[in-house]
Structure formats: C-alpha cells, structure tokens
Amino acid sequence: MSSLLKEEMQKRLFRPDGHRLDEFIELVYSTQGRYFLCVAVTKTQEVEISLVKYIRSEVEDSYEKLQTWLLKDLVLLDGRESDTDNSFFDMHFEKVYTLEAMSCASKYAFARCLVQLSGKVQKKDLKIANFDITYIKPTSISSNRGDCMFLMQICFYAFNLVCLSLCPVP
Template identity: 60%
Template sequence: MSSLVKEDLQKKLFHPLGQSLREFIEIECSAHDTFYLCVSVSRKEPQVEISMVKHFRIDLDEKYEMAEKWFLKDLEMIDGKEADTDNPYFDMHFEKVYSWEAYSCASKYAFARTLNKLNYMYLKKDLKIVNFDITYINDDSLWSSNNGDCLVLMKICFYASNLLCLSLCPMP
C-alpha cells in the first residue's frame, strides 16, 4: 500500500516539480485529514527538501497539496523524544521547532535514517540526531535495512545447520 502511495505522490506532486521523492511517512495532524512528511531531492540542482503534504480526495481522484516546505540545510536537529521507548513522537528544529507524531516508531526511524543519509550525501554538515537509538539510524548498521535482517537470518541458519550436522555425525 505505501509503495502505491509513494508512486502516486511522485507522479502527481514531486515529478512535476522536478523532484525525486526519497521517503515519506504518514503523520498525525488532524482527525479528518491525512498528512505526509516527505523528503525529496530536486533533480536540477541537488537540494534536499522536507515537505508536509496534505492528502485529500475529490470524488475518486487522489489529490496532494504542499502545505509547508523546509530545506534540509536549515534543519538543526531532529529529536526522537525518548530513545528508550517505542514512541512515534519527534521534533524537527529549524528556526522554529515542529513536533510530529509519525504513524509508527518504525516510520519515525526510517524518516530519520533517510535525513541522515541525504545529509551525508549532499550536505556533509553536522546534523544533530538526539534521542534515537543510533544503531538503527546509521546506514552502515547491520540492522538498518532488510539486507541486514537477511544477513543476520542467513548467519543464524548457517550456524543452525552446522549444529544439526554435528549432532547427526556419529561419535568415534
């Protein structure tokens, strides 16, 4: 479902603006409307933008409207609130502090991971990321992607198969 929303956002909103959507998360803003927090990169002059997009329907057609926009270069800090608890709340510090509630803790981490990665790729500035478990933020972490999960699973299976083989071998 989320990949369909991402495709739709890319096609209807970001592509016409000359941008490539890298990540989006659903955020809680109001009881009646759906909002997404998006990270995109402009194609002409690589510039990373963070935008809040309102999603609405007119008859059967899905529509998106840019509600607010910031630049990653202006982001001073992203605060995950509490690293020790599974919570979807975080703050982004620009000139003003914006408080968000993501759809889930996992989506909050995915968003922070993308910001960190794009900051490293395009800006190489000191982006403060606080109150997150940094193990899940760093892109080189074994746990940061499905590939890491597959690698861990593969190692576990390898060790389990070795144990099984050893247990089936006759003792001299």
C-alpha cells in the first residue's frame, strides 16, 4: 500500500516539478484528513521537506503542499525521548514544529532518510538529538540485509536443532 501511495504522490505532486520523492511518513496531524511529511530531492539537488495534505473528492483525489522547508535550514531533529517508544519529534528551523508520526518506526525511517540525504547531498552531518543512534546510522549488520537474513536463518535452524535434541525419543 505505501509503495502505491508513494508512486501516486510522486506522479501527481513531485514529478511535475522535476523532484524525486525519497521518503514519506503519515502524520497524526488532524482528525480532518490525512497528512504526510515528504522528503524530496529537487532538480538543483536540494532536499525539501514538505507537509502534504491528502484531498479526497468525488472526481479525483489530490495532494496539496501546505508548507515546505529546506533540509539545509533544519537546525536540529529532536526525537524528544530516545528511551521510550513514542512517535513525537520536533523539527527546529527558525521556528520549532512539533509533529507526531503514525508510529515510532516511521519516525525513525524519516530520521534515517534525513541523515542519509544530509550526508549524501549536503555533505554535512545533520544534528539529531534524542534518537537511539543504532537505529539511525547504518552499521555493518543493518547495512547488508542479505547477510542479516542469512544469519537469522542459521540461528533459527540452530534453535530448531536444539529443540529437537531435547525431545524424548519414543
């Protein structure tokens, strides 16, 4: 579902401007509709963060950018409490914007995307606070998912062998 939604937003909202949508998360923003926080790379290789509203109509659904910020203007991305499972975060520009993602996992996906694009496009580190850094910056284990899956399969196989060896023989 999210890949279809991403493609739809890319086609209707970002592609006409020549932008590439990298990441989006749904926000708990209002009871009056669906809102998304989108990260897109522009033609000029700037990174934009946009607050987007989904507009449902009988004729054709559409999306509207309500506000756009540049990643280079983001002073701090604050996860608020790294030791609890919460989906709130603050984006510090000239003004602080407090937002709530639909889940803690989507908040971290958004942060990972911004950290990665800041290093890749802007060639500088993004200042982040109150995030568990092991879930933000790639490590040797998380950067190669194939190896990780292989290791998990081996562990599962070994666990099954231990369980079978503990079963009494009839």
